[in-house]
Amino acid sequence: MNGAVLIGLFLLTLVAGVPLAVGLGVASVAVLALAGFDQLAVPTNIYAGIAKYPLLAIPMFILAGMIFERSGVALRLVRFVTAIVGEWTGSLAVVAVLVSMLLGGISGSGPADAAAVAAVMLPSMVKRGYPKGFAAGLIAASGSTAIIIPPSVAFIVYSVMVPAATVPALFAAGLFPGIIAALCLLVPAVVISRRYGFGREYREPRPPLGQSLIDAIWGLLAPVIILGGLRTGIFTPTEAAVVAVAYGTFVGMVVYRSIGVRDLFRLLVDAGELSAVVMMIIGIASVFAWAGNTLGIFDAAAKALVDMHPGQWGMLLSVNLLLLVAGMFLDAISIFLILLPLLVPIAIAMGWDLVWFGVMMTINLAIGQFTPPMAIALMITSRIAGIGMEETFRWVIWLVLAMGAGLALMVVFPELALWLPGRLGYL
DSSP: OHHHHHHHHHHHHHHTTOOHHHHHHHHHHHHHHHTTOOTTHHHHHHHHHHOOGGGGHHHHHHHHHHHHHHTTHHHHHHHHHHHHHOSSTTHHHHHHHHHHHHHHHHHOOHHHHHHHHHHHHHHHHHHTTOOHHHHHHHHHHHHGGGGTSSSOHHHHHHHHHOTTSOHHHHHHHHHHHHHHHHHHHHHHHHHHHHHHTTTTTOOOOOOOHHHHHHHHHHHHHHHHHHHHHHHHTSSOHHHHHHHHHHHHHHIIIIISOOOOHHHHHHHHHHHHHHHHHHHHHHHHHHHHHHHHHHTTHHHHHHHHHHHHOOSHHHHHHHHHHHHHHHHHHSOHHHHHHHHHHHHHHHHHHHTOOHHHHHHHHHHHHHHHTTSSSSOHHHHHHHHHHTSOGGGGHHHHHHHHHHHHHHHHHHHHOTHHHHHHHHHTTOO
């Protein structure tokens, strides 16, 4: 009865268009009242949900991503990668994927990555004859790899909810799968571009490699500093986020001088607003998770699902389909908060490694960020391109299949994710 009330009310609020945090709160308060719990459990668990040291990294990485986006780093990375790749049919599609992958090593956020690359690359791609729908879809897909490639905000949230999976282990585990996911996108990007001749008739002087490298070196050093500091133990993941902010501020205000004092104030306000939304969802979702666990709802549901799927491949398929569908409608952090209390007991019962499981979940959610109908990264790039999302559908389907192939590789061969953290001593 309690389980039906909790899940039913939450789904009802989602269908009614109620904000996610409000829907989680309504369902949680109702089921706690029904079970006779003191309502003081609500504020107590909200505080307990957000008063965690690793979560300090989230507003810092959000701010760092915004600083690098508006400092001109993306533009310089595009020129550098273009100097390496050159000008040929489909070359700019390759540049879009590679630049998104590089920025993913800084921002940790798919939507932020997609927005930064779209603002710089969409005009150039359209000028060279790429359809807006294809360009917007490709940039949204490649930008979504930012939540797989370290540092990743999604991995930080996963680690907070699954303490057995540490942030360094998740960051290391996400590196190769993130690169593989990006490389998988290159296949349809090049094949489609060559099939339709995108960029074939347009030629522009190739940027000088040496000068492009000098201009882009500050952006290229950012992931080296962040990940290198984590590996050597100079700073923790939370401290790494602060270092990223300090470094980005220095580059934007001193080196490139593209950010002034007023711009910095606006960045702080924007990052504060976005961080407040994220932390509100995390806090109220903590009440939702506590209610489900305390009343035994999630354990009972997990046991029922395990009993329905005696084989691990059947369960894997069911979990992946659930995550893909959820990713089409909700953002990655929200899905972690809502589904992890249900899925972690299943993973433990099936004997799956929780670090590998976290990477698998995150790849699914990355695919969801550019899969219609509610793909957040695709919404952003379509808006920047000035088109309706429906114009991207014919192209996005191939990108979904390509990244899905990368996901399948990681599922079949878990060592793609687990080899590096094992070698580094994180497992």
